[in-house]
Amino acid sequence: MLPKVSVGRHCCASSSNIENYRPLVGDAIINEILELSRSLRGVRICNINATASGGGVAELLSRQIPIYQSLGVVADWRIIHGDKDFFTITKGFHNALQGAAFELTPAVINDYLEHNRLSAEALEGDYDVYVVHDPQPAALRHFVTHNSQKWIWRCHIDTSEPNQAVWEFLRPYIEMHDAAVFTMKQFVPPDLEMERVFFIPPAIDPLSTKNMELPLDLCRRVIADSGVNLREPILLQVSRFDPWKDPLGVIRAYRMVKEQRRGVQLVLVGAMAGDDPEGWGILETINAEVAIDPDLYVFTNMTGVGNMEVNAFQRGADLIIQKSLREGFGLVVSEALWKAKPIVAGAAGGIPMQFPQSYKQFLTDSVEDCATDLLYLLDHPDVAKSFGAAGKERVRGQFLLPALIRNEFRMIAQLLNR
Numbered sequence: 535m536l537p538k539v540s541v542g543r544h545c546c547a548s549s550s551n552i553e554n555y556r557p558l559v560g561d562a563i564i565n566e567i568l569e570l571s572r573s574l575r576g577v578r579i580c581n582i583n584a585t586a587s588g589g590g591v592a593e594l595l596s597r598q599i600p601i602y603q604s605l606g607v608v609a610d611w612r613i614i615h616g617d618k619d620f621f622t623i624t625k626g627f628h629n630a631l632q633g634a635a636f637e638l639t640p641a642v643i644n645d646y647l648e649h650n651r652l653s654a655e656a657l658e659g660d661y662d663v664y665v666v667h668d669p670q671p672a673a674l675r676h677f678v679t680h681n682s683q684k685w686i687w688r689c690h691i692d693t694s695e696p697n698q699a700v701w702e703f704l705r706p707y708i709e710m711h712d713a714a715v716f717t718m719k720q721f722v723p724p725d726l727e728m729e730r731v732f733f734i735p736p737a738i739d740p741l742s743t744k745n746m747e748l749p750l751d752l753c754r755r756v757i758a759d760s761g762v763n764l765r766e767p768i769l770l771q772v773s774r775f776d777p778w779k780d781p782l783g784v785i786r787a788y789r790m791v792k793e794q795r796r797g798v799q800l801v802l803v804g805a806m807a808g809d810d811p812e813g814w815g816i817l818e819t820i821n822a823e824v825a826i827d828p829d830l831y832v833f834t835n836m837t838g839v840g841n842m843e844v845n846a847f848q849r850g851a852d853l854i855i856q857k858s859l860r861e862g863f864g865l866v867v868s869e870a871l872w873k874a875k876p877i878v879a880g881a882a883g884g885i886p887m888q889f890p891q892s893y894k895q896f897l898t899d900s901v902e903d904c905a906t907d908l909l910y911l912l913d914h915p916d917v918a919k920s921f922g923a924a925g926k927e928r929v930r931g932q933f934l935l936p937a938l939i940r941n942e943f944r945m946i947a948q949l950l951n952r
Contacts, residue, residue: 538611552564571606593744750849766799771856
C-alpha cells in the first residue's frame with residue numbers, strides 16, 4: 535500500500551477552520567467555499583506526489599488537506615515508491631520539462647515505468663478523484679485498471695518550452711488523465727491534447743507558522759541567535775538548492791552589492807527534499823563559498839531551521855531575493871510580499887503575476903540587474919516600504935489559501951458534475 539502522510543486537523547487546528555480566514559479574505563470567497571463544500575461532502579480525494587517534506591507541493595498539501603477534512607471532504611495524501619535512482623531520473627525529468635537537456639535511454643524509461651507500475655499496484659483505497667502531482671507519478675494512471683474515478687494531473691513547473699524527447703515520452707501518460715492543471719496558460723505545451731485544462735495558481739497559508747504574524751523583536755532574536763549581524767543589512771533567499779533558483783548567481787549579485795555596501799550580508803535558507811538528490815551537490819558548492827566569506831550564511835532544515843525560523847528570517851531581513859531562472863510559481867515570493875517585504879526576483883514563470891504592477895521594474899534577468907535593484911532598494915527605503923505594502927495587498931487579493939481551495943473545489947465539482 536502506498537504510504538499515507540498523516541496530516542490531522544489537530545496539528546494545525548487554528549488554520550483547519552475555514553472561518554478563521556474570513557477576516558483576511560472577506561465574506562464572498564468563504565461563503566462560496568462553504569457552498570461548494572456542501573456539494574462535495576463525502577467526495578473522496580487522493581493526492582499523490584513524491585515526498586512528504588522539502589518542497590512546495592508538500593507544503594501546499596499539508597495546509598489544504600486539514601481544511602478539506604474539516605469541510606466534510608475526505609482527502610488523503612499518499613507518497614509513491616522510489617529509490618535514489620528513480621528520484622535522480624525524475625529530477626532529470628523535472629529539469630527537462632523546464633527545458634534542460636536529458637538523455638532519455640531505454641534503461642531510464644524502464645526504471646521510471648517500473649516504479650510507477652509498482653506504485654499503481656500498491657495504490658489501495660476507494661477514491662472518487664486522484665490528483666497526481668508533477669512528473670514523478672505521471673504514469674500511474676496508465677497502470678490503474680479501474681476507470682470510474684476522475685484523474686487530474688497537476689503540473690507545478692514551467693512546461694512552456696520542454697525538452698522535446700522527455701515531453702513526447704510523458705505526454706501520452708498525461709493525456710490519459712481527465713484533466714490537467716497548470717499555474718498559467720503560458721505553461722501549456724502547444725501539442726497537449728486534453729479536453730479539460732484548468733489554470734490554478736498556488737497560494738500560501740497566512741495562518742501557518744511560516745506566514746503568521748510574529749513580533750519583530752522575536753524575529754530579531756532568532757536572527758541574532760543564528761550568528762547573523764543585526765547591525766548590517768541582510769539579504770535573504772529562501773529556496774530549495776536547485777540550479778533553477780540560481781543560488782550561485784545570487785551570491786555573485788550579493789558580492790557586487792558588497793563592493794559598494796561593505797557590511798551587507800547574504801543568508802541562504804533551503805529545505806532538502808527527499809526526491810531531489812541534486813540538491814546535495816549544490817549545497818556542497820555553496821558551503822565552499824561560505825567557508826571563504828564571513829558574511830555569507832547558509833541554513834537548512836537539516837540544521838534545525840523550520841518554518842518558524844524561515845518566517846523570522848523573512849520578517850527580519852532587509853530585502854528578499856528570488857533569482858529564479860525558471861519557476862513554476864515561487865511560493866516564497868508571495869510569502870515575502872505577505873510580510874510586506876520588497877523583493878528582487880527573476881522574471882520567470884509565475885513570479886511576475888505576483889508582483890504589483892507598479893513595482894515590476896524589480897523583476898530581473900541578470901546578475902548585474904539584480905545587484906543594481908538591490909542597491910536601489912537599500913538606498914531608497916521609502917520605495918522599499920511602499921513596494922512591500924502594495925505586495926501584501928496583491929497577495930491578499932489573489933494568493934492566499936482560500937483562493938486555491940475555492941478554485942480546486944470548482945474544478946472538482948465540474949469534473950464530478952456537481
